[in-house]
Every structure is written in structure tokens, then in C-alpha cells.
Amino acid sequence: MRTLVAYPGNGDFAQQVALAFLERRALAAFMTTFHFRENGAIGRLLGAVPTPTMARFKLELSRRSITYLPEAVIEERPAWEVARSLAFKGGLGRRIVDSVWDMMSHDFSRAVGRRLGKGGIGAVYAYEYSALEAFQEAERRGIATILDLPSLNSRAFEELQRREKARFPELVETDELYFWSKFERRQARRDAEAAVADVIITNSSVTKTSHVRYGVAPEKIFVVPLASPPAVPFITQPNLQTPLSVIWAGKFSIRKAGHLFVEAWTSFCKGSGAQADIYGAIALPDRFCKPAPVGMTFHGSVPRPVLFEAFSRADVLIFPTLSDGFGMVVTEAFARGLPVITTNQAGASDLVRHGENGLLIPAGDVCAIKDALVWCLDNRERLAEMRYGALETAKASQWSNYRCALIAAVSQGLQRAGFEPAFAPLRGMAPWMARGTHFHQ
DSSP: OOEEEEOSSOOHHHHHHHHHHHHTTOEEEEEESOOOOTTSHHHHHHHTSOOHHHHHHHHHHHTTOOOSSOGGGEEEOOHHHHHHHHHHHTTOOHHHHHHHHHHHHHHHHHHHHHHHTTSOOSEEEEETTSOHHHHHHHHHHTOEEEEEEOSOOHHHHHHHHHHHHHHOGGGOOTTHHHHHHHHHHHHHHHHHHHHHOSEEEESSHHHHHHHHHTTOOGGGEEEOOOOBOOOOSSOOOOOTTSOOEEEEESOBSTTTTHHHHHHHHHHHOTTTOOEEEEESOBOSOHHHHSSOOTTEEEEEOOOHHHHHHHHHHOSEEEEOOSSBSOOHHHHHHHHTTOOEEEETTBGGGGGOOBTTTEEEEOTTOHHHHHHHHHHHHHOHHHHHHHHHHHHHHHHTSBHHHHHHHHHHHHHHHHHHTTOOOOOOOSOSOOHHHHTOSOOOO
């Protein structure tokens, strides 16, 4: 069954979905918004102007490269995404950036719907909020619809935000009413996508439970946990005589519980000598970050190689999220042999074995965050031993496993919905597959 995969970004997880169908000779195309090519016109232009500013710009754009798929299957619709990025970089404010994002999502979904009219497509695989018009067109044409829900239910997150802002009034922003006014209409769109979808894929049991709680039909949902990047061949042993090194990766925001981590760290750090390195954009008021708490350093967003090298030097990753469908930083840390502290509201908690490859704590609990940090400080040798468990977890959850599990889940779901999917077995791969599945344009 030839399948059109559509995602307005370029995350590894979406590329791996497309690759799963491509391996089975069933990918019609991978539709996205913007794809940066090193050897494309923009890449060559930036390379021809060797200034530090251009080099940084090129490095930032390189994060929008599609590296797991061949050029022949990629189709783009970049205009609205370029506009959104320019609005964000130009500091035009959250309302304008949000409005452009909303228009981009609708435009992208409509474009996917029109793409179905070219024929030869038996299924469309799309993502939350950018799928509705495409699914409606697919329903008219008798094409199967597969919805990917990568995050916990938005109603749950809205309740969570309001609760946290009641506890910490300084988190309330000036444009709060604007976003609240948009919520019900946007949620109705998400509800409609789930209702019309024939099959729904979620990345964790936490995500599934969240959506079932708010009325999504459980019989349509299949859980396919995300995977780890390639694991390092051996463990880097930390120096237990140096201060405890804690690392944060990802946006420093309410959703990730950055504000709670600051509260816990401020209490924990006194006299401990521990160091916390924060990698990611700051999305909290200055009160939490300026000046930086003692022992805490903010590095901003960095390229993956820089982050992964920092993983190798750290003792533990802290990921105290309040709401995460999965949390790829967990598997990325495991792939470097780094233990993780995370919560029961991270989908990746499905992979965490408490005391073996990390620590599981309740979400939203400042004392639990502090207690976990204290345990790490007092048990440096046991924490170091967890590195082996972390690495073994990564080795057992590679992307090749994910792709096989995804095809199996989609096949079962489509059959349950009355379709007859036909996916080729994994054999007789094309030459580019035999050489590996990582592309550099």
C-alpha cells in the first residue's frame, strides 16, 4: 500500500516513519515544509560568504536537513515555514509567530490533500494539527488515514499550564489571554483529526493513556515507542573525584519543569559543589535564570555533536518534564551511556528501570527532584554503574526495531479498520539501503 507521509518539520522520528515505508517499497513521498541542502543554492551561497555570522546561520539551517531519506522522495512546501522562522528570528512577538504557524499548519494540510489527487496512494500518514483537511480529502477518496499523536492530549497540557501559573504567578505572560482564546477552536481541530483517523500511532503508553482519558477511541491507538540513535561502542567512565555534573537538554520551559528544577537546584546546590549545564533555549521569565543560580550555567541551543559530547562528560541527565509524549533526550542520553532522572509524565519512562539505568520520580514535585539529586551526589559509584544499563537500553531500542514495529502496528490497525495493507518484506534492498540509511545532501 503506497503511503504518503506528511510532517511540516524534519524530526528524526518523522524521517524514520517515512524510511519504514520506503524500506517496504511503499513510500509515495515524504512531504515537509523546508529542507536545507548543504549543496543546494542556499548552502552554496552561505558557504561563499565565509563570515562568522554566515557560518552560524548555516549551522542553524543544517538542523533542518533531512538526512535519512534520498532526495527523490522529498517534496517541499517552504513558504509559510520560512515566514514563521523569519518572524521568530526577527523578534516579531509570540502572537505573530503563532498566527503564521497556524496558517502554515492549515496550508500544509490542504496541500497534502491536493497531493492525494495525483493518484496511486492508498494511505496518508500525518501528524496532529496538520492533518485534518488531508484526512477529509482522503476519506472522500477512500484512502486510509493514519494519525501520529506525538504529544500528550492538549487539554491535559492546558490544565497543567494553568495549574503551574496559579502556583507561580510570575509565569503568566502578557499575551496569555490571546492563547487561551485560541485553545477551544484548536482543540476541536485536534479532536476532529482523531475522530476521522482510521489508525492512531502514539509513542508511549503515557501518551495513549492521556488521549484515551479525553475520549479518543482506544481500539484505534497503537503504541510504538521511539528509538535511540546509534549507541557508543564503550562507556566513558566519569571521574568520581570531580563535582557531580548534571546536564539538561532541551527547552528550559514550563512543560519541561525548568522552573521547578531551579527551585530544587537552589536548595540542593548549597555546599554540594555540583554543576548543572543547561543546553537549550530559555522560555522562562528572567526571575528563574537571571542571574543564573549558583552552580548553573546556561549554554543556549547547540548542535547535536556538541550536546552529545557533553553527555559523555556528565554524570546524569535531568529531565523532570511535566508533559512529554516521549522525550528523545532520554534515548539520546542512553545512547551515550548516560543515566537519566525523569518523571512518570515522560513517555520515555517506559524505558527507564528505576535504579538500573536511571531514576523515576513523580512529575511536578520539587522535593522529588531535590531528593534524586541528593541520591546521585551520595551514590556516585552506583550512578556510574547505571551507565552500563543505560547503554544496553539504547542498544535494544534502535531505529531499525522501531521501523519494524511501526509497520506491524500500521498493518494491524488498517486491517482492523477494514483495509487490506500490503507491505513488501525487508529483503532485496536497493543499493543505497545496503550502504546504510543515513544521507548527507
